[in-house]
Amino acid sequence: xxxxxxxxxxxxxxxxxxxxxxxxxxxxxxxxxxxxxxxxxxxxxxxxxxxxxxxxxxxxxxxxxxxxxxxxxxxxxxxxxxxxxxxxxxxxxxxxxxxxxxxxxxxxxxxxxxxxxxxxxxxxxxxxxxxxxxxxxxxxxxxxxxxxxxxxxxxxxxxx
Amino acid sequence: xxxxxxxxxxxxxxxxxxxxxxxxxxxxxxxxxxxxxxxxxxxxxxxxxxxxxxxxxxxxxxxxxxxxxxxxxxxxxxxxxxxxxxxxxxxxxxxxxxxxxxxxxxxxxxxxxxxxxxxxxxxxxxxxxxxxxxxxxxxxxxxxxxxxxxxxxxxxxxxxxxxxxxxxxxxxxxxxxxxxxxxxxxxxxxxxxxxxxxxxxxxxxxxxxxxxxxxxxxxxxxxxxxxxxxxxxxxxxxxxxxxxxxxxxxxxxxxxxxxxxxxxxxxxxxxxxxxxxxxxxxxxxxxxxxxxxxxxxxxxxxxxxxxxxxxxxxxxxxxxxxxxxxxxxxxxxxxxxx
Numbered sequence: 001x002x003x004x005x006x007x008x009x010x011x012x013x014x015x016x017x018x019x020x021x022x023x024x025x026x027x028x029x030x031x032x033x034x035x036x037x038x039x040x041x042x043x044x045x046x047x048x049x050x051x052x053x054x055x056x057x058x059x060x061x062x063x064x065x066x067x068x069x070x071x072x073x074x075x076x077x078x079x080x081x082x083x084x085x086x087x088x089x090x091x092x093x094x095x096x097x098x099x100x101x102x103x104x105x106x107x108x109x110x111x112x113x114x115x116x117x118x119x120x121x122x123x124x125x126x127x128x129x130x131x132x133x134x135x136x137x138x139x140x141x142x143x144x145x146x147x148x149x150x151x152x153x154x155x156x157x158x159x160x
Numbered sequence: 161x162x163x164x165x166x167x168x169x170x171x172x173x174x175x176x177x178x179x180x181x182x183x184x185x186x187x188x189x190x191x192x193x194x195x196x197x198x199x200x201x202x203x204x205x206x207x208x209x210x211x212x213x214x215x216x217x218x219x220x221x222x223x224x225x226x227x228x229x230x231x232x233x234x235x236x237x238x239x240x241x242x243x244x245x246x247x248x249x250x251x252x253x254x255x256x257x258x259x260x261x262x263x264x265x266x267x268x269x270x271x272x273x274x275x276x277x278x279x280x281x282x283x284x285x286x287x288x289x290x291x292x293x294x295x296x297x298x299x300x301x302x303x304x305x306x307x308x309x310x311x312x313x314x315x316x317x318x319x320x321x322x323x324x325x326x327x328x329x330x331x332x333x334x335x336x337x338x339x340x341x342x343x344x345x346x347x348x349x350x351x352x353x354x355x356x357x358x359x360x361x362x363x364x365x366x367x368x369x370x371x372x373x374x375x376x377x378x379x380x381x382x383x384x385x386x387x388x389x390x391x392x393x394x395x396x397x398x399x400x401x402x403x404x405x406x407x408x409x410x411x412x413x414x415x416x417x418x419x420x421x422x423x424x425x426x427x428x429x430x431x432x433x434x435x436x437x438x439x440x441x442x443x444x445x446x447x448x449x450x451x452x453x454x455x456x457x458x459x460x461x462x463x464x465x466x467x468x469x470x471x472x473x474x475x476x477x478x479x480x481x482x483x484x485x486x487x488x489x490x491x492x493x494x495x496x497x498x
Contacts, residue, residue: 108466108487111415111434132376132416133330133358134434134467135225136312138177138195139241139267139285142222 035072080117170490178484187476193224219246239268283313304346328359366424374417382407423473432468
């Protein structure tokens with residue numbers, strides 16, 4: 001555990017995982033344009049690990065498909081994430097992990113906005129402002145300690 | 161219809177995000193910098209094409225956020241995320257880093273030379289603004305550490321005529337600093353409140369009596385100076401001017417505005433926006449100085465493929481504009497007003 005010995009949220013509520021996405025024959029057809037949709041974005045971020053628990057953001061309901069919206073033609077991706085507790089000190093780190101994951105996976109044309117679900121965090125405005133500041137995000141990603149922690153969150157974990 | 165025509169696109173493969181471009185005071189050389197930790201110097205070749213002449217490496221260990229030429233054109237300063245500012249000078253046709261200014265606790269976001277050439281300013285995420293006095297050759301003495309802002313300081317610029325420094329911050333305000341003649345201390349002599357989010361950039365007009373600012377709140381504001389004893393009757397304190405917002409341009413930008421530049425030759429305002437557009441604004445002829453009106457006369461959608469980070473009017477060639485972007489490209493444009 002990278003952040004001290006005391007868990008902030010000792011007993012988080014667990015949620016069931018959604019089923020795998022059905023891949024249709026159409027999606028294998030290169031002649032049919034296949035736009036990015038909410039489910040695809042969800043699949044990219046659902047398995048990000050929580051920094052504190054050996055659980056995914058999906059299992060903790062930090063990310064949910066219905067809190068994602070995609071405007072493929074306008075290059076917009078908008079994600080709300082819900083910290084498990086309102087004073088979660090990991091909120092910025094979780095948001096940053098979502099941003100980094102999508103930065104690496106999506107084509108650069110996309111403008112990704114990651115914000116706390118309204119009303120679910122004490123410092124909602126502060127966290128949102130920091131996550132929206134690309135200069136501070138860029139500087140954070142040059143911090144070798146921080147990028148190591150983020151990579152640990154993003155990397156898929158082998159769990160029994 | 162007014163329009164911007166691309167003169168040339170300057171690219172270097174894999175240079176990554178380009179944060180800033182800066183024209184040499186003579187207007188014939190352009191410096192650029194970005195996340196690849198290099199400074200590139202561009203100039204026209206014999207065929208009139210802009211070409212990368214020099215690449216300066218080894219100055220910074222991290223992203224270079226901004227570059228700035230000294231008013232004499234002999235020095236180039238670079239602000240780095242590695243918390244240092246480097247001063248480069250040209251000797252025997254080659255640029256060398258002759259001084260490294262240290263002291264900031266973390267990322268240096270901006271650097272600027274005073275018009276007199278006597279001072280250099282730097283600002284950082286550590287919330288401070290530093291004033292350096294240019295002493296002898298390659299010697300810089302710290303004249304002041306100013307902690308007036310409560311957050312990350314994004315940008316600093318000097319007044320075009322006086323030794324007054326303006327700074328823009330993540331704390332949503334703009335501040336002015338000047339030297340107190342009685343004791344030589346640098347003091348904060350004004351705070352401009354009005355933006356609802358981070359102020360990313362500021363630019364004085366040609367004579368320094370007005371300031372334009374741009375923000376994460378997607379607006380531009382025009383601030384006017386009211387000197388002590390002004391005929392409009394605006395109150396002033398301690399013989400310092402009062403700056404008031406006389407115009408807000410909203411509804412024209414759909415995302416964060418990262419940069420604004422007020423052309424000293426034409427009086428045109430250019431903006432760099434996260435919606436990939438470059439926009440040009442022109443003041444109405446005969447508009448009221450205390451309530452001026454500006455019109456969007458040119459909107460280049462998709463000026464770049466990603467966020468536009470910087471706009472810079474050439475200081476000598478009328479209507480020549482340089483822009484740079486997250487897409488790794490620098491574009492040179494010609495503004496044509498029909």
